[in-house]
Amino acid sequence: MAEVVIVENAEAAGALVAQEIVELIDGRPDAVLGLATGSTPLPVYQALRERLAGRDVSQVRGFALDEYVGLDPAHSESYRSVITREVVEPLGLDPRRIHVPNGAQETIQHAGADYEEAIDAAGGVDLQILGIGTDGHIGFNEPGSSFASRTRVKTLTEQTREDNARFFDSIDDVPRHCITQGLGTILRARHLVLLAFGEGKAQAVADAVEGPLSAILPGSAIQLHPHATVVVDEAAASKLALADYYRYTFANKPSWQGI
Numbered sequence: 001m002a003e004v005v006i007v008e009n010a011e012a013a014g015a016l017v018a019q020e021i022v023e024l025i026d027g028r029p030d031a032v033l034g035l036a037t038g039s040t041p042l043p044v045y046q047a048l049r050e051r052l053a054g055r056d057v058s059q060v061r062g063f064a065l066d067e068y069v070g071l072d073p074a075h076s077e078s079y080r081s082v083i084t085r086e087v088v089e090p091l092g093l094d095p096r097r098i099h100v101p102n103g104a105q106e107t108i109q110h111a112g113a114d115y116e117e118a119i120d121a122a123g124g125v126d127l128q129i130l131g132i133g134t135d136g137h138i139g140f141n142e143p144g145s146s147f148a149s150r151t152r153v154k155t156l157t158e159q160t161r162e163d164n165a166r167f168f169d170s171i172d173d174v175p176r177h178c179i180t181q182g183l184g185t186i187l188r189a190r191h192l193v194l195l196a197f198g199e200g201k202a203q204a205v206a207d208a209v210e211g212p213l214s215a216i217l218p219g220s221a222i223q224l225h226p227h228a229t230v231v232v233d234e235a236a237a238s239k240l241a242l243a244d245y246y247r248y249t250f251a252n253k254p255s256w257q258g259i
């Protein structure tokens with residue numbers, strides 16, 4: 001099962017995950033990071049800003065999880081723009097090594113296959129950062145997504161469009177389609193790190209970690225992964241049946257084991 005780490009707050013989660021990423025890059029300067037957008041990973045990127053300052057990150061590679069279809073990449077809320085603003089520029093990464101699925105309508109029919117090829121050519125993702133939607137999605141794999149799915153176009157649920165409307169002038173501006181790494185794509189990453197904060201995510205976290213394995217709960221796909229870490233605050237952990245066991249396990253973990 002996934003290792004669950006319950007931390008005091010988002011800042012502590014950011015510090016823990018950033019440390020793991022720094023160690024990864026120290027051991028492998030051309031590490032391949034799986035990058036997530038949304039509010040959740042921001043404390044990780046913030047902590048990385050301090051920890052990576054002064055280090056050579058010119059070889060680091062990255063793959064974003066998803067992108068809106070038909071949104072101009074220059075739009076401030078395209079995930080290309082978000083990744084550039086939140087990750088590439090502040091961390092000083094080489095933009096040519098950071099990939100985002102191509103949501104352009106003209107090439108959308110082969111954009112998924114192209115992205116899979118690019119991930120394979122890079123040797124796969126070393127560490128995949130994940131958020132989770134209130135409806136349980138990871139990436140933009142909405143409920144019903146196949147565990148074997150690959151990068152492809154998905155239709156966003158109304159719930160997701162409402163959740164993301166805060167980034168746009170109005171909900172009418174939120175695209176209806178996205179291109180997202182599939183659950184099968186995500187499961188090929190060597191280490192999954194799923195973060196969640198706040199009570200609003202508690203049910204989705206409980207479903208992902210302890211729920212039945214089901215396409216209706218896309219986050220439950222992480223149960224199939226041999227190395228998945230779930231980092232949550234107390235509020236997001238509040239519906240976990242085994243929360244005390246996770247606390248006990250982490251407190252008694254051998255110091256030589258990372259997350």
Ligand code: PGA
Pocket residue numbers: 037038039040041131132133134137138139
């Ligand atoms: P959030 O989104 O981090 O903005 O809550 C998570 C997600 O939709 O995957």
